[in-house]
Amino acid sequence: MSITRRLEYSTCGSELARDSGGSANINAECIAAIASKLAPTGVVGVLRFLLFAVALLLSACTSRAPLPEKNPDLPLPLQLHIQLLKPDDRLDWVVVIQREETGIRWSMMDLLGIPQARQLLNDKTWHADGLLPPNPQARELFAALLFALTPDDELAANYPGAWQHGRQRSLPERWDVRYTQPQNFELMTANGATYQVTPLSGEAP
Structure with a gap:
């Protein structure tokens, strides 16, 4: 701190000390000096925090997978084989979709039958089902599958x-679907992932 600035603080401090002893009139110049130093930093800090919070909220809203206006009429239960196609690798899962009162239960497991994710979709909200940890990738996949499986005559009302x-079906900037059959299709997502989806018959693993 410069000598001049130290003198300003010293003078201001002595003024405040004297005023606090008996007079109610605090030196206006001292108050202005303190305010001019504190206010910009405080206001800018608060504004930066608010801008950061708003950006974070908007980012969360943008990343959240779209859901239909109401659960479509699907021929449940369904069992699907999901392959994540990668240039040098392939991952496989089984997804089981079941009706649960007014909601839809989603379960994903690997080919050994080990659970990977469980979610319940009810009232346009995902709910954890069981004690498995959160799996954002699976939730995104479930939402994309719901879009792909929605009957043609319910598409416009559920996904405007x-x-x-x-x-071919698309939700621009989110998902693209290319069908061979209604439950046999290729699903491409905005993050570059491509899934091959085929129906399964018989018991899930």
Whole structure:
């Protein structure tokens, strides 16, 4: 701190000390000097924090996978084989979709039958089902599968921004689906992942 600035603080401090002894009139110049040093830093800090909080909230809202206006009428229960296609590798899961009163229960397991994720979709909200830790990748996949499995005549009402032409369906900037059959399709997501989805018959592993 410079000598001049130290003198300013010293003078201001002595003024405040004298005023606190008996006079109610605090030196206005001292108050202005203190305010001019503290206020900008405080205001800027608060504004930066608020901007950060808003950006974080908007980011969370943007990243949250879209859900239908109401649960579509699916031919449940369904068992699907999911393959995550990668250039040098492939990951496989089984997804089981079941009706649960007014909601839809989603379960994902590997080919050995070990549970990977369980979620219950009810009232446009995901709920944890069981004690498995959160699995954002699985929740995104469940939401994308729900979009892909939604019957044609329910698509527009449930996903207003979606379009379908022939054997291709898209929710722009989120998911693209190319069908071979209604439950046999290729699903591409905005983050670059591509899944091959085929129906399974018989008992899940």
